[in-house]
Amino acid sequence: MGIVLLFLMPAIxxxxxxxxxxxxxxxxxxxxxxxxxxxxxxxxxxTCGYLFFNFSLEH
Structure with missing residues (x-):
């Protein structure tokens, strides 16, 4: 949840x-x-979201 806020907070x-x-x-x-x-x-x-979710699903 914190990473998603990191992606969204500056834009918000x-x-x-x-x-x-x-x-x-x-x-x-x-x-x-x-x-x-x-x-x-x-x-x-x-880009960053794809890399984050792609790497987190492999583990």
């Missing part, structure tokens, strides 16, 4: 900050944070 924090900035006047920075969060989720859950 970036999304929350992006939502807060979207409500203010910093819409461009908010969009950039949403893109970074999306890339982090794709890489974190894709």
């Amino acid at each position: 924090i970036l999304i929350i900050i992006g939502i807060i900035l979207m409500n203010s006047n910093n819409k461009k920075i908010a969009k950039i944070l949403f893109i970074i969060a999306g890339i982090y989720l794709v890489v974190g859950l894709g």
